[in-house]
Amino acid sequence: xxxxxxxxxxxxxxxxxxxxxxxxxxxxxxxxxxxxxxxxxxxxxxxxxxxxxxxxxxxxxxxxxxxxxxxxxxxxxxxxxxxxxxxxxxxxxxxxxxxxxxxxxxxxxxxxxxxxxxxxxxxxxxxxxxxxxxxxxxxxxxxxxxxxxxxxxxxxxxxxxxxxxxxxxxxxxxxxxxxxxxxxxxxxxxxxxxxxxxxxxxxxxxxxxxxxxxxxxxxxxxxxxxxxxxxxxxxxxxxxxxxxxxxxxxxxxxxxxxxxxxxxxxxxxxxxxxxxxxxxx
Amino acid sequence: xxxxxxxxxxxxxxxxxxxxxxxxxxxxxxxxxxxxxxxxxxxxxxxxxxxxxxxxxxxxxxxxxxxxxxxxxxxxxxxxxxxxxxxxxxxxxxxxxxxxxxxxxxxxxxxxxxxxxxxxxxxxxxxxxxxxxxxxxxxxxxxxxxxxxxxxxxxxxxxxxxxxxxxxxxxxxxxxxxxxxxxxxxxxxxxxxxxxxxxxxxxxxxxxxxxxxxxxxxxxxxxxxxxxxxxxxxxxxxxxxxxxxxxxxxxxxxxxxxxxxxxxxxx
Numbered sequence: 001x002x003x004x005x006x007x008x009x010x011x012x013x014x015x016x017x018x019x020x021x022x023x024x025x026x027x028x029x030x031x032x033x034x035x036x037x038x039x040x041x042x043x044x045x046x047x048x049x050x051x052x053x054x055x056x057x058x059x060x061x062x063x064x065x066x067x068x069x070x071x072x073x074x075x076x077x078x079x080x081x082x083x084x085x086x087x088x089x090x091x092x093x094x095x096x097x098x099x100x101x102x103x104x105x106x107x108x109x110x111x112x113x114x115x116x117x118x119x120x121x122x123x124x125x126x127x128x129x130x131x132x133x134x135x136x137x138x139x140x141x142x143x144x145x146x147x148x149x150x151x152x153x154x155x156x157x158x159x160x161x162x163x164x165x166x167x168x169x170x171x172x173x174x175x176x177x178x179x180x181x182x183x184x185x186x187x188x189x190x191x192x193x194x195x196x197x198x199x200x201x202x203x204x205x206x207x208x209x210x211x212x213x214x215x216x217x218x219x220x221x222x223x224x225x226x227x228x229x230x231x232x233x234x235x236x237x238x239x240x241x242x243x244x245x246x247x248x249x250x251x252x253x254x255x256x257x258x259x260x261x262x263x264x265x266x267x268x269x270x271x272x273x274x275x276x277x278x279x280x281x
Numbered sequence: 282x283x284x285x286x287x288x289x290x291x292x293x294x295x296x297x298x299x300x301x302x303x304x305x306x307x308x309x310x311x312x313x314x315x316x317x318x319x320x321x322x323x324x325x326x327x328x329x330x331x332x333x334x335x336x337x338x339x340x341x342x343x344x345x346x347x348x349x350x351x352x353x354x355x356x357x358x359x360x361x362x363x364x365x366x367x368x369x370x371x372x373x374x375x376x377x378x379x380x381x382x383x384x385x386x387x388x389x390x391x392x393x394x395x396x397x398x399x400x401x402x403x404x405x406x407x408x409x410x411x412x413x414x415x416x417x418x419x420x421x422x423x424x425x426x427x428x429x430x431x432x433x434x435x436x437x438x439x440x441x442x443x444x445x446x447x448x449x450x451x452x453x454x455x456x457x458x459x460x461x462x463x464x465x466x467x468x469x470x471x472x473x474x475x476x477x478x479x480x481x482x483x484x485x486x487x488x489x490x491x492x493x494x495x496x497x498x499x500x501x502x503x504x505x506x507x508x509x510x511x512x513x514x515x516x517x518x519x520x521x522x523x524x525x526x527x528x529x530x531x532x533x534x535x536x537x538x539x540x541x542x543x544x545x546x547x548x
Contacts (some may be wrong), residue, residue, distance in 0.1 A: 046353055054461045055431050067495055154373060195459055199488045200323045203532035203540065210539075225461040228534035267536070269462035273469060273495035275533055 020045045020084060020186055021066065023060050027078035027251070028061050028070065028243075036061055036243040038079065043096050045186065048220035050230030050251065052266070053240035059223045062240070066221070068108055099133040103160060109192040111172035115164045115165045117171050121175045122148070122160030125182065137238025147178045152208055170201035174208065181212060182239060188212070193225040206232050212253045239263045283349040283396050284310040284439040285482035286334065286369070286450045291343035293326075297429035304328045305506045306343070309449065311482035313503045316472065317487045318514060320505035320529065327486045328374070330503065331452045334484075337358060347450060365397050367446025376435035380427040381441050383413045386413070387423030393446040412441040416471050433464030438469060445542050451475070465489075469496050494518050502526045 001194045019042040028036035035060040043049050051059045064070050068088060083103060091099075108114065115124060122144050129140040141160070149157035149172040164172060173193060180188060190209065194202040211232055212218050213280055224230050231238055232253060238248040238262065247260040258264045271277070288309045295301040306325045311317045321327050332338040334345050336355070346351040347368055355363050382391055391402075391409035399405055407430040409413045410420045416437040427435055436456060442453055442498040453472075472497050475481045489504055492501060493514060500517040502510040502525065510523040534540065 046519045050382065053434065054463060170323075187475060199490065199534040200529055203534070206534070227462070227533070228536045231536050232534050232539045252538070266462065269466055270536055272462070272466050274491035274536075275494050275518060275530070276537070278518055 019043055019082075019183070020047075022082040023062070023079070024082070025079035026065065026076065026081060027061065028058070028065055028074055029077035030074045031070075034077065034243070035074065036065075036229065039240065039243070039245055040079075041238045041248060043187065043221060045216050046213075046219055047236065048222065048234045050234035050237045051221065051223045051240060052225070052227060052230055052237060054266075056242070057240040059240050060191055060241040061243075063106075063221065066102065067101075067189060068124055077092050092165065101128070101185060104187045104189065105180035105185040106141070106189040106191065107176045107180050107193045107264065109172065109195050111169065111176045113165055114176055115172065117164050120161050120163055121167065121172075122162075125160075125175065125179050126164055128179050131186055136265050144178075145204055146243075147182055149174070151175070151178045165262060166177065168201075170197055170205060173201075175198065176210070177205075177208065181216065181218070184216065185218070185219060187219045189221045189223070190226065193222075194229060195224070195226070201231070209233060227267065229253060283313045283346070285315075285348060286311040286484065287346040287349075288330070288334055288343075289346075291330065291333055291345070292341040293329055293338050294341045294375060302341075302508055303338075304333065305509055307506070309334075309484065309501060309508075311484050312329035313449070313482050313536070314476045314480040315499070316476055316483045316485060316497045318319060318500040319484055319503065320488065320490065320493065324489075326503075326506045327503055328454055331371060331454055331484065333484060334450075334452060335369055336364075337371075367393055367397060367448055368447040368476075369450045370443035370446065370452070372439045372443050372451065372456060375425065376432070376439045379439055380442075381546050382426060382428055385423060386418075386424070386425055386427065386430070387420075389427070390423075390438065390441045390445050394441060396448060408443075408445055410414040410443040412437075415444055415475075416441045417467055423491050426518075427544065431464075433467065436460060436464070436468060437471070440468070444475070444526040447479075448481060450482045450484070452484045455488070457492050458487060458489050465492060470495060490518060490530060502529070 004065060013121045019041040020259060024040050026036055026039045027034060030246050035117045039062055054057050065076055068091060076089060087111060115121060125144040129143055135143060145156045145160050148159050152172060153174050194205050197205060213220055215231045220233065221236055222230060233250050236249065237254040239246050241262050247254060247263045254263060258267050285385060290300060291307045293304040295303055307330055312489055319327050329338050333340055340353050344351055354362055358520055366509055369481045372511050387409050390412050391405045394405040413420050418434060418437050457468050473485055476483055497514040500514045502523060505527045510517060517526065518530060521530055
């Protein structure tokens, strides 16, 4: 299945190949009010992009439109979202069902609210594997345990049989990531996925995402209000403000030499407090 | 000089079993005008300690003193009377869940003075407006319901609520972790001003070590219900002695680039 171009020079192929995700002049509207005013960016296969901006910048809305689940009342009023070349605007529910899992998957801030509290986490993961991947019950269970193990969860057989309330926030987020990658997606969307976690657990989950990217050639769209989190994982950064892209570029360039005044303010705000300042105080 | 807040030998058990101690002989002091950072992982007992201090978690042993007066033994009417003074205020972690969704911002902030029976309604409103201004919120927002505010604004409303009763001790549970940098800076500046201008003793629970580096005088590290390290903020954060503190600090992401482990596992 590998094209000769991909095999010979992945970097050239990434730029030459059709991008995995292409958002073009996206407008999102709630009633009479436009909230996102023409956002454009592309994501090449294997690439990681960070979507940053303050609350209200439209980063989560943009993400949810890409996932085909805009909040109630919000509609795409202009522009296109192309996933592997296909315009998702025309997608029927059945078509969405076909791409969610193998093409695109997501994790969010509050993992507990995405799990059924009355079913074991293994059962919920197994269900996805059976429905999405068509695995037989017994095979699905073995695959589920294997997935949980590869998320760095200790005693995965035991975790498989536990209920969400028995697991910590970090463990639940690993379970959600296991569910997200169970369909072997090309693109993982992570919206504030480590915001609610302790700093040590956050570091572990970011490490896990980095490992998954390397092992599975996973592309990543990371939404975060924390520039330091974006700096850990992303190749490029897209800065949103009031529903518009104010700047985008390679991560180091945007964070070290921000061109836009707003980006400069974001970086300055971030740097106003921090461990780095202690040494110089 | 007696500390504004002095907790000593605090033990909180889960049920009646001495084996499951959530807090095991924890001490915590905060002087007037001091900001103490309380750090530790989920389950280390940070929130339980704050709850024990305000009387929301039962102490199995130990004492809590406010301005030298023991408050941990108070029961019934005495406890209610103490609570009404508003001398110790607790700002909960989730502002959306700690504000009544059907009560306007101004009424919510004026509630503390109303419960205490301060002055007339007009005075209490004036006090609420002043509290909102103190946290940098436009008093015009006072007519809104909490659902119509941003996360950063809501967080400031919960702090304004606490300020309206002129507390001596302010306990804050993760006040900035979910905020973007501009809102975080604003909340941190508000806290810094409170300690300087009104000499409030502040205990701030946070896993955002960068924020604490900016404003805390001292840091206390809890691990599995015990204090494993404490000292001046710069010393604890720059030269941590305890292995757990070291791991905590090594986990902090930097805007300047990936930590070594990320670099290893990324392409």
